[in-house]
Amino acid sequence: MGYEIERFISEISDNLICKLCHKVYDNPKSLTSCDHIFCFSCIEKIVINENCCPLDHTLIESSCIEEAPPFILDYLSVMKIKCDFSEHGCRESVPLNRLLLHRLNCEFHPERKIKCTNCEVDVEKYRLSDHNCINLLKNKIDFLSDQINDLKNYYNNELSSLRCRLEN
Structure with missing residues (x-):
C-alpha cells in the first residue's frame, strides 16, 4: 500500500500513483512483461494469487518483477511528505527518502521515550x-x-x- 496523496506538500503526477491502491508508490516495482508499475506490496499479492497484470492481463511471474525505472525512484525520493505523526503535533515535511530516519527521531513519535527529570527513568512520552x-x-x-x-x-x-x- 502506498502513501496517502494528501500527505505530500506538492502536486502529485498521475505517473506516481499506483493503479491498485490509488496512492503514491511505496517501494515501486515494474513488471518486465508489460512495464506497468505498482507498489510492491500491491503487486506481490496479485502475482501470488492471479499471475496476471491487473491492467492488461499479461501473464506474470515473480521473476518478472524488478525495480521501477531510476527516474521514478529519483523523483519519489525527493518529494516532500508530511510526518507520520502530524496528528500528534509534528509539522515537519521531509524528503521521502528521509522519512524513515525522521520517523525514528521525531519528537512527536507516540512511543518515543524521554527521561523523567526527577527520577531519570525512561518514560514513553505520551505516558509522561x-x-x-x-x-x-x-x-x-x-x-x-x-x-x-x-x-x-x-x-x-x-x-x-x-x-x-x-x-x-
Missing part, C-alpha cells in the same frame, strides 16, 4: 503525564526486596543442605 516517580520507585524497591528475599531463602536452603551432607 501519568508518570508517578514515587510509585515507580516504590514498586522497584518492592521488586528488589522480593528478589533479595528469594535469594536469601535459596541460599539458606543451600546452606542447610550442605550442613546435612557434612553431618552425614
Whole structure:
C-alpha cells in the first residue's frame, strides 16, 4: 500500500500513483512483461494469487518483477511528505527518502521515550503525564526486596543442605 496523496506538500503526477491502491508508490516495482508499475506490496499479492497484470492481463511471474525505472525512484525520493505523526503535533515535511530516519527521531513519535527529570527513568512520552516517580520507585524497591528475599531463602536452603551432607 502506498502513501496517502494528501500527505505530500506538492502536486502529485498521475505517473506516481499506483493503479491498485490509488496512492503514491511505496517501494515501486515494474513488471518486465508489460512495464506497468505498482507498489510492491500491491503487486506481490496479485502475482501470488492471479499471475496476471491487473491492467492488461499479461501473464506474470515473480521473476518478472524488478525495480521501477531510476527516474521514478529519483523523483519519489525527493518529494516532500508530511510526518507520520502530524496528528500528534509534528509539522515537519521531509524528503521521502528521509522519512524513515525522521520517523525514528521525531519528537512527536507516540512511543518515543524521554527521561523523567526527577527520577531519570525512561518514560514513553505520551505516558509522561501519568508518570508517578514515587510509585515507580516504590514498586522497584518492592521488586528488589522480593528478589533479595528469594535469594536469601535459596541460599539458606543451600546452606542447610550442605550442613546435612557434612553431618552425614
